[in-house]
Amino acid sequence: MACFFRRHIASKLSEALRQPEETFIPSLSAIPVSKKHQSSDFRLSVTSLLQNGILSSADDSQTKTEALVQRLKPDNVVEEVLVGRRAINFKINRSVLVQKMLEKLHEEGHLFGVKSELFSSLQRRKTLVEFSSPNIAKKFHAGHLRSTIIGNFIANLKETLGHEVIRMNYLGDWGMQFGLLGAGFQNFGSEEKLKVNPLQHLFDVYVRVNKEAESDQNIWLTAREFFRSLEQGEEQALSLWQRFRDITIEEYQQVYERLGVHFDEYSGESFHRSQTKEVLQQLKDQGLLQTTEKGTGVVDLSSAKDMSYYSTVVRSDGTSLYITRDLAAAIDRKEKYAFDEMIYVTDKGQSGHFQQIFQILQAMGYEWAQSCLHVPFGRVQGMKTRLGEVVFLEDVLDESRVRMLRNMTASRTTKDLEDPEDTAQKVGISALIIQDFMGPLMSDYKFSWDQVLQAQGDTGVFLQYTHARLCSLMRMNENGLEATFDPQLLQEQCSIHILQHLLRYDEVLHKSLQDLQPKYLVNFLLTLCHLAATAHRTLPVKGSPTGQAEARLQLFKGTCTVLANGMKILGITPVEKM
Template sequence: MACFFRRTIAQQLAKVCGQSEDVFIPLICAVPVSKKRSVGDLRVSVNSLVQNGAVLPHEDLQKNTETLAKQIKPNSVVEDVIAAPGMIYFRLNKLMLAQKVLKQLRSEPETFGLKSELLTHLHGGRTLVEFSSPNVAKKFHAGHLRSTFIGNFIANLKKALGKEVIRVNYLGDWGMQFGLLGAGFERFGCQQKLKVQALQHLYEVYVQVNREAEHDDNLRLAAAAFFRRLEQKEHQALSLWKQLVEITLEEYKRIYERLGVHFDHFSGESFYQSQTQNVLKDLKSRGLLKTTQKGTAVVDLSDADKSQSVHFQQLFHILSVMGHQWAHRCVHVAFGRVQGMSTRRGDVIFLEDVLEEARSRMLNNMRESRTSKDLEDPEETAERIGISAVVIQDFKGPLMSDYTFEWDKVLQAQGDTGVFLQYTHARLSSLLNRFGDEMMCGDLSPLTDSRSVSILQHLLRYDEILLQSATDLQPRHLVNFLMTLCHLVSSAHRELSVKGSAPDVAQARLCLFSATRSLLANGMRILGIIPVDKM
């Protein structure tokens, strides 16, 4: 409930500075939890106040800070105001902190933090997220893994923040590579094998036809002829193309279901084939389309776009010069490569092999663990945890960074891994199932100890983390927040016993653990992870 405390402090600052309290709200931040003794719970930078015109600049920053801090009086919400170098800290009433945070988390667990004043400008409107985009008639390669996870995260985040989200999967279902596959299937394909292992058979055909086309001119000519037949809508070629598209989509949908990913629209290059001539006419009429010496039509970006060599930057620039006002709102989220994601199946890494590997290894780890519970469906649980491990490994750092994938590190139960995230959620679920999770939060005065306060202080940062995530579309902020929360919970679980405690103490601690589990689950779902209750 950071907004309540932020608003209270903003009102105080507004009176002192003679400005609207709305000026101060985005400038007040929660203090990150650390092992050192906390100076305060919330803070404001005096430099940020000067830059936003809230206070007049002064040659002595520290004197300015101390003068301003003295003018802000403690009250029932803010117990102390502390001037530090260039910063003013606010120490909150810890009982009120527990009451405000836990009351909202218990009454509105699904929307905690989402109604914050920091996020109101993000509510409403529509966002289209296009992601994954594998090639039709090919097995889902692990190279599409990052696009799938990242796009799903962005779509989940935008939806949580109140956007109408449209999820689109733009498939590679047209072009000369399809001509090659079509010609290859007519030579080497088998309809019977399509019924048994469709994508595996198509992959084998594609590998074979590419290999033979390297030294067979007739095969290359046959590929070009097949694609011409497609463009001319020749019945036999079009019928084979439709069959392969439908087979592929069914396989992909099954894999997406395993990942917990869904789409509103499956589109593709073929859908826009009939519209390309209109686009070319538009470009030509605007004087943007030029013909090269080779006879190729291009949009020349050499003068206006020297530094923008990336495909999507060039695309957005073309859309802008074509007069589309929405072009400046288009964003491409770039990401690096994954190295070392090998499986027992061999060098070519297919996503389904990765999922099988994750499930198999996790299932084996669970069987060897003394703490694993009796599960109704251990394979389903192992799959969810395995996927969590892969997602968190992918999201821990900046998306532009390459990283090396190592199975043993990814599936560790200790450290900042998806397994640790799931373990913490399952541990809290077990505690709440044992002692009951249906009680109302009553007397919360037992939650003023350092362990409880650290968790509550950390929860204050949730809306800021969501804002940061929405601003740069990087999942690592949310991952780091959840990992810190899990470490705080792990320490509290060891020291704040429920069993054997006085009833009022036990109830207060259960309220804290229940609220924490709710927020942990919310954050996991935004990342694209389905929480497990047992493991």
């Protein structure tokens, strides 16, 4: 709804400065709520006027700003126009603010903020997001949690704002690791154990074969031979590999279901093993492939072309590498999906790898490589259970559910739930997501079980608790939700604070889209919860006069809607009772 007010202010500026309205819209921002004093609602940066050439840098900008304010007369929408610090501030008439905001919240529901004029020039694009991407034949490591939830957030955000999104899980299902696993299973594998706990057994075999290989060179030779058999398509090796792959995907899907994450396609390195030969041939034909003294194939990426910086794309025995398969995958995806942009979500340790991929693709003449992006993230430290170090994501999800269920059982406010375990799981997962999304994605962070599951403070539990509390209020007063109300009955400062904060929602989505960082949305939602908690304490519905109760219910319903919308973008399933 900020769009109505932003557009109105832009029209006043357009009239005063004889510039198109669109010049001012990106420069008008909603002012963050201040609990200490009453504030204006929108700010126009004087710096933006200088950058757009509307004010000259040679001018006395403060004098010019004051003169401009004199020309911007208040009206029935804009109550006050004030000179701020290198800014012009606009205060909206409080009754108009209440009326327009609650009308829009009621009309637009889950589309609130999405229809903003901030997105009017946004091109709806086809976006392919590759995320999660664990290695098959290994249990889902807790480290893959970050890639999974960050990629899911990016896909959700893009979809919410009208993009066509392809969610891809690019499995690590090829390479020398399968040579080792194949050799290991032939030596230490057990059909019996594979039936009982398939992924755990494959993991145990992989750990053992790696340990044995440290002192036994023959294991490496067997592993190389097994991988060569795979590359050459030998039936026995491929059959065992396919079995491992099927087992893994089946188990992964159960974990993804718990997380509320889905994929449009499960791809993998193996899909592109035959295409690597075409990529290598193309590199050779273009004079980009060189052979080193060791017999490996490389692409020179140095600016001086002196081999001071290069990427190895084929082993001396002719087998493909991870990067070769990634190059083949990128080219194949462009042909298959005709994407406008492709986003890879992996840890920051792979930044160099993706830089090389993008450089090689550009050297091959693929201009679309410029629309490929790597979103890197830091590592999680200290993720432990009572049993010690957590290795597997299932353990983390189980632990969060158990701890959350214990906390809920101990709480006097917990409602009777149809499925307490399901609620505990959803709340536990939201707690994990919020702790992960609080800061910049590139930062490593220290995990704390005690902090993550607190009901008070800035946590996922607090988000869920606020949402459930607002849902409870709606259920108790469902007959009082009238679309018409008197805006004069909602003039308390805590009501205005919520509406002022909601003015910023479209800007937060816009900033999140630019940076692909969830922290802006997380901070916005947590602040909304704090404001809602204050309003819930000071604006009772029960016992208030009918008109006032109806107006307050509209405010709480709108708050609940935006809270749920934002949580869903983050990948959190809002609970209605807890």
